[in-house]
Amino acid sequence: METPRELARGRYNLVTATIRAIIEQIQAIWRTLTADTVEEAMSGEAGALIAAAAVAGQLSVAEAASAYIAAQMEAQDASPVPEAALIARAFAGIGPDGGPLETLLYLPAIGVRRRVAAGMPPEEAMIGGLVDMTMYTATAIADAARSADQVAMATTRSCVAYVRVVQLPACSRCIVLAGQIYPHSEGFLRHPRCDCQTLPLAEKDWPGVPTPQQLFARLDRKQQAKVFTVAGARAIRAGADLGQVVNARRGMDTVHIYRRTLQVTHEGATRRSVYGRSRSRAGDHMRRFAGQRYGQATSMRYYRSDRSPRLMPEEVFRLADGNRDEELRLLRRYGYIV
Template structure:
């Protein structure tokens, strides 16, 4: 691990302590909700939760300038800045622009909606807590990342950052890890994402590379299956390109990409509603198969391999007529024929 990575990891651990402490406060507050008067009792608890979330965001933001100074210094980059970050500017607000109070009241709304729809009260309250935990963790991490990026923008001698994955990360983050981004590039993340910025020049960033395949190989087979699904992990083990496999799942029917805000679909899933995020089979020439619309135009590898045509003269890219199969369906079709599975993985753009 490089010196820059060590500094970044220490920075992450400091932030993670704040996140865990805030999550513990939120858990205790939710336990005090009166099951017979959920809305009023949560509104009373919310005063403390919002105040402490704001304070935690402020504390996280205050570490940004010192972190930038240290991580740039160990890379031999001049840490001089045009100005200092104002920590309060990134605290006290949700990452989607709402007030913290408005955002953090949603678990009560979700719980009441679930009860109204027929859910058991205990189950509905558990779903509300899951949503609350996700929210406070995400909002604190977002405030810290925003502070880091603002502090980075103030350093004229550094052009960007490398995305570093930490902890038990997900496949969507792994394929983005180790890449160098300009200082003003948005930091793509999902709820509960732990990834962090490591400020670096385009040259020194090579020392902070996270190799997605090496990370995949470091996991046990069970962990690989859990992070990428059994079929997706098997496709990678068979030689599939990890980015192709993960990105295909992003556009699969029945999947929704992770966004900055907890969506209504995610909230319903948390409350025990319909399981959005699972694959759904569609009819393909009379057979129920899993397909994706990701990468099926001429701009995508799979699209070119499947015969997509360039319709750019009309200002659009036409998708291939042949549906792009997901790894699940490829293995279903190939059965125990490894050669056929590999042929299909290549045809549908999972192996390059």
């Protein structure tokens, strides 16, 4: 039987391999586009193909989450049996900000136009757009994997916590959190291109995971300066607390709605979705609205919940405040498990 660390490495390799494969597909499509037609192409077939590839990547990593958590619990001599089944498609088609993934993937085309308008040669502008596209895609797939893992943890009562596993190369914000243990329901701090992962725990303590100081020591001085800045690296080597040198939450954004801080999405909230059907049965009114493709209205043939925005998994965990039964209730309500 594989050890928990081997299982975690296997999960990491699966997610990164999926990201690489999807990005290769997207790169092949992007190479057929030109700076003067990229926006039109992204509103048409090319954009649909790119979005479909990214969604397929999200769905693939989400589908593997339940088996990964079960294997981890079994390796830790804990019950691998979940109390509910994860719905993989609930994690696909959504961007890291909770908005439509298609809209997010249209932004690189806008970036190309802006670069050209600023005087950049069209070829370089397209390279910049591809860099943006790969960043958005990789982040969306990695986020789908982490969210699915955390929901699968919530369905498995034997899983009580997770440890943050950081793979080098990594940025200072991630290194400072390496080896930290969190309750299973605590949100996962991440940033664009973050490939850190959760390792589920059946116990409160977990030996053998590299600490921030150990990861720092593995970097040579040039790498230390690149990640933490010259002055920051020098301070850490002199004995400064690594957590004080790095602001781990820098760049993390929140959304404020009706005077409350919430993470919500309207993706997967249509009448035909799992969440939409559950709200309809509960008597929620469905309002007709236009479909969206890259931020542009398509038709008025869709219906969406008129009262209840769909909470993101991390918001469910925050509101449940550690109550496992409440977590499961909310995860069912918002269509992440059945």
